[in-house]
Amino acid sequence: MDLKASLLRAxxxxxxxxxxxxxxxxLFLAVGDRHRAGRVLINLDNVxxxxxxxxxxxxxxxxxxxxxxxxxxxxxxxxxxxxxxDDLAEAGRHMEAQRLLIQSRPLYQRFDHPxxxxxxxxxxxxxxxxxxxxxxxxxxxxxxxxxFLENEATFYEVAxxxxxxxxxxxxxxxTVEMKRLxxxxxxxxxxxxxxxxxxxxxxxxxQAVDAEEACAELSALVAAEIKHARYEQPSRTQETF
Numbered sequence: 001m002d003l004k005a006s007l008l009r010a011x012x013x014x015x016x017x018x019x020x021x022x023x024x025x026x027l028f029l030a031v032g033d034r035h036r037a038g039r040v041l042i043n044l045d046n047v048x049x050x051x052x053x054x055x056x057x058x059x060x061x062x063x064x065x066x067x068x069x070x071x072x073x074x075x076x077x078x079x080x081x082x083x084x085x086d087d088l089a090e091a092g093r094h095m096e097a098q099r100l101l102i103q104s105r106p107l108y109q110r111f112d113h114p115x116x117x118x119x120x121x122x123x124x125x126x127x128x129x130x131x132x133x134x135x136x137x138x139x140x141x142x143x144x145x146x147x148f149l150e151n152e153a154t155f156y157e158v159a160x161x162x163x164x165x166x167x168x169x170x171x172x173x174x175t176v177e178m179k180r181l182x183x184x185x186x187x188x189x190x191x192x193x194x195x196x197x198x199x200x201x202x203x204x205x206x207q208a209v210d211a212e213e214a215c216a217e218l219s220a221l222v223a224a225e226i227k228h229a230r231y232e233q234p235s236r237t238q239e240t241f
């Protein structure tokens with residue numbers, strides 16, 4: 001059920017996926033397999049995340065961290081922790097996200113892979129923006145974007161980070177930086193197999209940037225379209241993290 005739910009999630013059959021996961025959760029708990037029950041809760045949070053409902057996934061991840069056995073799969077504990085920090089940041093609970101991130105530094109250091117580091121920078125940028133620390137958020141996003149490009153992240157990850165960076169540039173009136181960013185994005189993505197709607201949204205955004213009419217709100221709208229297109233097809237990575 002857990003595996004089939006992952007397939008249904010990738011196919012955007014969210015209600016069916018959640019229904020299977022809830023059944024799997026009850027069965028794992030019934031036989032006393034707390035660790036696998038915790039993994040199911042992570043999967044359930046992933047479905048909610050893709051539906052744009054991170055707030056609802058937060059209590060599930062807190063419960064997952066109670067159930068998961070870090071001795072069995074340390075990376076699962078880390079995955080749940082990072083997803084929880086990201087959900088908290090997405091839901092606007094920035095103080096809580098920052099507190100958990102600080103508490104979890106040893107765990108992040110244990111899994112200090114470049115991709116982990118840059119994903120962490122991306123999440124930290126959301127927290128910084130929540131506190132109004134625009135310059136810090138800008139530096140973190142620039143680091144995350146450079147790291148994703150260097151480590152060949154998916155188109156959608158690079159695009160979303162770039163658009164969040166564009167929002168910050170727009171709010172500061174950094175037109176030159178926005179135009180440079182738009183040119184780089186077109187150069188990077190023009191030769192890739194990109195979802196048609198996502199490519200159209202990016203083209204519209206670049207036209208607005210070139211005409212110096214791109215505001216932070218437009219970048220946010222294009223990012224929302226990219227997120228939707230991202231989940232129209234199976235992702236290269238299974239989890240939110």
